[in-house]
Amino acid sequence: MVLLTLMAIITIGIVRLRNLFAVVILGGIYSFLMASVMIVLDAVDVAMTEASVGAGISTVLMLGTLYLTKTEESDPGHSPLLPLFVAVVMAGVLVYATIDLPPFGLADNPVHVHVAPRYLDYSIEETNVPNVVTSVLASYRGYDTLGETAVIFTAGIAVLLLLKGRRKLKPGPKRKRIKR
Amino acid sequence: MRLDVIFRATMKIMMPFILVFALYVQFHGDFGPGGGFQAGVIAAAMVILYAIIFGLDAAKRLAPPRLLxxxxxxxxxxxxxxxxxxxxxxxxxxxYSVLAHDSVHGQEYGILLVEGGVLIxxxxxxxxxxxxxxGRGR
Structure with missing residues (x-):
């Protein structure tokens, strides 16, 4: 509860602030709080990922991007009422949807009676890997992880395509390109 | 920051530990939290930290873009x-059951190899x- 309150405060701070440097740092703090929430929920693997990717790498990338642009957010130039309305309606829909969710952490929730017991019961027997997260990720749900790796691959290639080589074209004399 | 001796010395001492921690997260992922993704990010963070302290060119000698x-x-x-x-x-x-003589070992090898792929x-x-x-700002 304390963590969630802190996260709410930081979110309001991010919305209010106009200085993007402070926003990026607050975003990193938000990620660390999120990682703490994950630890409270016993999802240590997710917490580790959140701390290293959310708070670490993406903060560094945001700072790198900030270096290329201005540190002060420009005025949006329109009234904030419509975006606020959309956000409030969306939040209302999401909160309405959570009413239908089963109570948190109950043993006979749908998620706990589907395939999870089978993984928990047979993971050691079938894969000899005590950490069920790893055995589910790499073996039982290997297709998903292959897809995720492909997503990272695609993201890397896309960024390489977009950002690489542009600089080489700029200083080159125009005549050379026409000849080619 | 390139001339700051404290940062440079600390980084030189810390680097092997960060790398060992990445490998620990990678190969201990079977027993504790972690796995290829987390280990890959930690290894990348080491290079990024190195680049922040020693400059991008030094980092590119450590991990050449061609290799990446x-x-x-x-x-x-x-x-x-x-x-x-x-x-x-x-x-x-x-x-992975068919990778080794019995299916349990096959699963273990398979998970190890696959996590290695994710790490890379x-x-x-x-x-x-x-x-x-x-590199774009320069």
């Missing part, structure tokens, strides 16, 4: 390759993206 461009597809190929080898050995795609792709991608964004 090989790493990004290599990891996916290892992952899919393990799956394809399983098919050649008579199993299903990504069913993630570390390569993260570092490559950082190089590109950091």
């Amino acid at each position: 461009e090989i790493m990004i597809p290599l990891g996916v190929l290892i992952f899919a390759g393990v799956g394809a080898i399983n098919m050649m050995l008579g199993g299903n795609f990504l069913d 792709t993630v570390a390569g991608t993260m570092t490559a993206i950082f190089y590109l964004i950091a």
Whole structure:
């Protein structure tokens, strides 16, 4: 509860602030709080990922991007009422949807009676890997992880395509390109 | 920051530990939290930290962009390759049971190889993206 309150405060701070440097740092703090929430929920693997990717790498990338642009957010130039309305309606829909969710952490929730017991019961027997997260990720749900790796691959290639080589074209004399 | 002796000395001492921690997260992922993705990010973070303190050119000597461009597809190929080898050995795609004499060992080897593939792709991608964004301002 304390963590969630802190996260709410930081979110309001991010919305209010106009200085993007402070926003990026607050975003990193938000990620660390999120990682703490994950630890409270016993999802240590997710917490580790959140701390290293959310708070670490993406903060560094945001700072790198900030270096290329201005540190002060420009005025949006329109009234904030419509975006606020959309956000409030969306939040209302999401909160309405959570009413239908089963109570948190109950043993006979749908998620706990589907395939999870089978993984928990047979993971050691079938894969000899005590950490069920790893055995589910790499073996039982290997297709998903292959897809995720492909997503990272695609993201890397896309960024390489977009950002690489542009600089080489700029200083080159125009005549050379026409000849080619 | 390139001349700051405290940062440089600390980084030189810390680097092997960060790398060992990445490998620990990678190979201890079977027993504790962690795995290829987390290890890849930690390894990439080491290179990024090195680049922040010693400069981008020094980091590019440590992890050349050419190597990263090989790493990004290599990891996916290892992952899919393990799956394809399983098919050649008579199993299903990504069913590691056929990799060794008994299915439990096969699963262990399969998970190890696949996590290695994830590590390679993630570390390569993260570092490559950082190089590109950091290198654009100059």
